[in-house]
Amino acid sequence: MKISENRVGVLLLAGGQGTRLGVQYPKGMYNVGLPSGKTLYQIQAERILKIQELSDRKHGSKCTVPWYIMTSEFTLAPTEKFFKENNYFGLESSNIVMFEQRMVPALDSDQKIIMQDKGKLAMAPDGNGGLYQALVDNEVLEDMKKRGVEYLHVYCVDNILVKMADPVFIGFCVSKGADCGAKVVEKAYPAEPVGVVCRVRGVAQVVEYNEIREITAERRGPGGELMFSAGNICNHFFTRAFLQEVAEKYKDQLKQHIALKKVPCVDMCGNHVTPTRPNGIKLEKFVFDVFPFSRSFVVFEVLREDEFSPLKNADGAATDSPTTARNALLAQHSRWATAAGATLLDEHGNLLPPTASVSAGDNQAARCEISPLVSYFGEGLEKLLRGRTLPSPFILDEKMAKELQAQ
Numbered sequence: 001m002k003i004s005e006n007r008v009g010v011l012l013l014a015g016g017q018g019t020r021l022g023v024q025y026p027k028g029m030y031n032v033g034l035p036s037g038k039t040l041y042q043i044q045a046e047r048i049l050k051i052q053e054l055s056d057r058k059h060g061s062k063c064t065v066p067w068y069i070m071t072s073e074f075t076l077a078p079t080e081k082f083f084k085e086n087n088y089f090g091l092e093s094s095n096i097v098m099f100e101q102r103m104v105p106a107l108d109s110d111q112k113i114i115m116q117d118k119g120k121l122a123m124a125p126d127g128n129g130g131l132y133q134a135l136v137d138n139e140v141l142e143d144m145k146k147r148g149v150e151y152l153h154v155y156c157v158d159n160i161l162v163k164m165a166d167p168v169f170i171g172f173c174v175s176k177g178a179d180c181g182a183k184v185v186e187k188a189y190p191a192e193p194v195g196v197v198c199r200v201r202g203v204a205q206v207v208e209y210n211e212i213r214e215i216t217a218e219r220r221g222p223g224g225e226l227m228f229s230a231g232n233i234c235n236h237f238f239t240r241a242f243l244q245e246v247a248e249k250y251k252d253q254l255k256q257h258i259a260l261k262k263v264p265c266v267d268m269c270g271n272h273v274t275p276t277r278p279n280g281i282k283l284e285k286f287v288f289d290v291f292p293f294s295r296s297f298v299v300f301e302v303l304r305e306d307e308f309s310p311l312k313n314a315d316g317a318a319t320d321s322p323t324t325a326r327n328a329l330l331a332q333h334s335r336w337a338t339a340a341g342a343t344l345l346d347e348h349g350n351l352l353p354p355t356a357s358v359s360a361g362d363n364q365a366a367r368c369e370i371s372p373l374v375s376y377f378g379e380g381l382e383k384l385l386r387g388r389t390l391p392s393p394f395i396l397d398e399k400m401a402k403e404l405q406a407q
C-alpha cells in the first residue's frame with residue numbers, strides 16, 4: 001500500500017572502494033558471471049522496476065520508487081557514466097538521485113596526514129555513516145519530502161539477493177510503528193564478518209565484526225546456539241522523520257571507527273610507495289550508529305539462503321566471492337522453478353532431483369536464472385513453468401516468458 005502511494009524509496013550505499021574484491025571500479029558494476037551477464041546494478045534496477053509494476057498491477061495506479069544512490073569521489077563519475085550508457089536500465093533517470101559523501105584524510109600511526117602525491121593528501125570516504133552528513137550536504141531529505149517519500153530502505157551494494165523496497169520488511173516496520181529497523185540473518189559462525197544487532201546496556205545497536213571480542217562472539221546459549229546471532233546484513237529501514245531528526249540533532253555525535261588500511265603514498269623524497277602492510281588509519285562512521293537514537297527500533301530476521309549472499313572477496317576465497325554469490329542466486333532461482341512445478345536438467349541433460357537445486361554450495365545446481373523483470377521473489381512462475389523440463393543453462397527473461405505463455 002505504501003509503495004503504491006509513492007511513499008517508499010530505496011537508498012543504496014555505494015561509496016565504498018571494494019578493496020577486498022580488488023576491482024578499480026564501483027562494485028555495483030561487477031558481473032559475477034550469471035548466464036545473463038547482468039551486473040549488480042542491473043539486477044537492483046530491475047527489482048525496482050518489478051516492484052513498481054507489481055504494485056501498479058495490484059492497485060491499478062502508477063507508482064514510483066525513487067532510487068537514491070550515495071557515491072563517493074571514487075565512485076560517482078563511473079557510476080553516472082555506467083547508468084547513462086545502460087539507459088538507466090529502463091528506469092526514469094529523474095527518479096535516480098546520485099549524490100556524493102564526504103572524504104576525510106587518512107592518517108599514519110602518529111596521527112599525521114599521509115601524502116598520496118606531492119601536494120595531494122591521501123583521502124578516503126568517511127564511511128557509510130557519512131550518509132547523514134551527505135543527506136544534508138545534498139538536500140536529499142528535501143527531495144524525499146517533495147516526492148512524498150516517508151519510508152526508506154537503505155542497503156549495501158554487494159548483496160546479490162537484496163530485496164529492493166521489500167514490501168514485507170517495510171510493511172513489518174511500518175505496522176510496528178518503527179522509526180528505524182534492521183534486517184538480520186542468523187550468524188553462521190562466530191568469526192563471520194558480520195556485525196551483530198544486540199543490546200548493550202539496554203540500548204539497541206550493532207557491534208561490528210572487527211570490534212566484538214572473540215570470547216563474546218563465541219558465547220553460546222544453553223542449546224549451543226550463538227548468543228549474539230542476529231547478523232547485520234546492512235539492510236535498514238528509516239522513516240524520513242527519523243532521518244530528519246538525525247540530520248538536525250545527532251549526526252555530529254556519531255562515533256569514529258578506526259580501520260587500518262594500506263594507503264598508497266609518497267615517502268620523504270617524493271617516491272611513490274605501494275605499501276604491502278597497513279600503514280594508515282582511516283576514520284569511518286557507520287550507518288547503523290544511529291540506532292541508539294531510535295525511539296522504536298525493530299529487528300526482522302530472514303532466511304540467509306533467500307536474502308543474503310554478499311560479494312566481498314575475489315574468487316579463490318572460501319566465502320562471499322563472485323562464485324558464492326552467483327551460486328546463491330542460481331540456487332534460489334532453481335528452487336523457485338522447482339516450486340512452480342518445473343523439472344530441472346543439469347548441464348549434461350541429466351534430471352536433477354528437486355533437492356539437488358536447493359543448496360548454493362552444490363556445484364551441480366542447475367544454471368537457472370530468472371530475470372527480476374519476470375519475478376521479484378518467485379511469484380507468478382507457475383503459469384510459465386508448471387510441468388516443463390528446463391535445460392541448463394536456462395534464462396527466463398521477458399522474451400522467454402512471452403514465448404512460454406504463448407505455447
Ligand SMILES: CC(=O)N[C@H]1[C@@H](OP(=O)(O)OP(=O)(O)OC[C@H]2O[C@@H](n3ccc(=O)[nH]c3=O)[C@H](O)[C@@H]2O)O[C@H](CO)[C@@H](O)[C@@H]1O
Pocket residue numbers: 013014015016017070072101125126127128130155156157158193194195196206208209231232233234285286287288310312
Ligand atoms: C559499517 C557497516 O555497515 N558494516 C556492515 C557491512 O560490513 P562491510 O565491512 O562488509 O562493509 P562494506 O565495506 O562492504 O560497506 C558496506 C556498504 O557501505 C558502502 N560504503 C562503505 C564505506 C563508505 O565510505 N561509503 C559507503 O557507501 C559500501 O559501498 C557498501 O555498499 O556489511 C556487512 C554485511 O555485508 C554487515 O554485517 C556489517 O555490519
